[in-house]
Amino acid sequence: MADERVLGLLGFGAAGWGDDLLFAAALTLQLAVLSSCFALVxxxxxxxxxxSRWRLLRYLAATYTLFIRGVPEFLIILLVFFGSEALIQNMLxxxxxxxxxxxxxxxxxxxxLSLIFAAYACEVFRGAYVAVPPGQMEAAQAIGMRPFQAFIRIRFPQLWRFAIPGLGNLWMVVLKDTSLAAVIALNELLRTAKLAGETEHAHLMFFLAAGLIYLTMTSLSDILRRHLEQRARRGMAGG
Incomplete structure (x- = not known):
C-alpha cells in the first residue's frame, strides 16, 4: 500500500505531483541558464x-564585488525584488x-542571481586573465598584431581554457542556489517539493525526489564540464 501511494503521489496527472516537479525542474534549469549567461557578461x-588602468573603474568593481560577497544572498534577492518594484512605482x-x-x-x-554570481565570475575571469603568460602577448605585438587582435587570437582562447573549471563550479552553485528564489515565492523545484510535501503530508518523500532531480542535473552538468575541459585542452601537452 505504501509503495502504491508513493507511485501515485509521484505519478503524472491530476492525482500525482510528477508533472509539477518536472515543470519546476524545467523552470529551475531555465532560471539557472539565464542567470549564468547574464552573470558571465x-x-x-x-x-x-x-x-583597467583607470583607478576609478578598479575601485567601483572592487566595491561591487565586496558588497555582493559580504551581503547574504537572500537579502540581495529581496532588495532586487522589492527595490525594483518600489523604484518603478516611484518613477510612475x-x-x-x-x-x-x-x-x-x-x-x-x-x-x-545574475548580480550575485557576476561578482564570483569576475574573480574567475580575472584569475584566468593573469594566468596567461604576458610574454605571449608581447611576442604577438612584436610580430605586428594589434592589441585587440592579439587578445582575440592569443589571450582569449587561453583565458577560456583557464576559466572553464572555475565557471563549471560556479554553474553548479548557481543551479543549486536557484532554490533561494523561493524567498519571493517563485515556484522553482525546491519550493514545489515543499508545497507538495505540505499538501500530502509526505515532506521527506518529496524532498528526496527533489534531491534526486538536482543530483541528475548536476551530474549531467559535470559530464558536460569535463567534455568542455577536454576540448579546451586539445593540442596541449597531456591534453
Whole structure:
C-alpha cells in the first residue's frame, strides 16, 4: 500500500505531483541558464574594470564585488525584488501615472542571481586573465598584431581554457542556489517539493525526489564540464 501511494503521489496527472516537479525542474534549469549567461557578461565587464588602468573603474568593481560577497544572498534577492518594484512605482508616480506595476518574480530572480554570481565570475575571469603568460602577448605585438587582435587570437582562447573549471563550479552553485528564489515565492523545484510535501503530508518523500532531480542535473552538468575541459585542452601537452 505504501509503495502504491508513493507511485501515485509521484505519478503524472491530476492525482500525482510528477508533472509539477518536472515543470519546476524545467523552470529551475531555465532560471539557472539565464542567470549564468547574464552573470558571465556582467562578470567579464567587472573583470575588465578590475584590470583597467583607470583607478576609478578598479575601485567601483572592487566595491561591487565586496558588497555582493559580504551581503547574504537572500537579502540581495529581496532588495532586487522589492527595490525594483518600489523604484518603478516611484518613477510612475513622479510622471503623474496611477498605474500599479508588479515586478515578475522570475525576472527579479534572474536579475538578482545574475548580480550575485557576476561578482564570483569576475574573480574567475580575472584569475584566468593573469594566468596567461604576458610574454605571449608581447611576442604577438612584436610580430605586428594589434592589441585587440592579439587578445582575440592569443589571450582569449587561453583565458577560456583557464576559466572553464572555475565557471563549471560556479554553474553548479548557481543551479543549486536557484532554490533561494523561493524567498519571493517563485515556484522553482525546491519550493514545489515543499508545497507538495505540505499538501500530502509526505515532506521527506518529496524532498528526496527533489534531491534526486538536482543530483541528475548536476551530474549531467559535470559530464558536460569535463567534455568542455577536454576540448579546451586539445593540442596541449597531456591534453
Amino acid at each position: 556582467i562578470g567579464f565587464v567587472l573583470a575588465s574594470a578590475k584590470l 508616480t513622479a510622471l503623474g501615472s496611477d498605474l500599479t506595476i508588479e515586478v515578475p518574480k522570475f525576472g527579479a530572480a534572474v536579475a538578482a
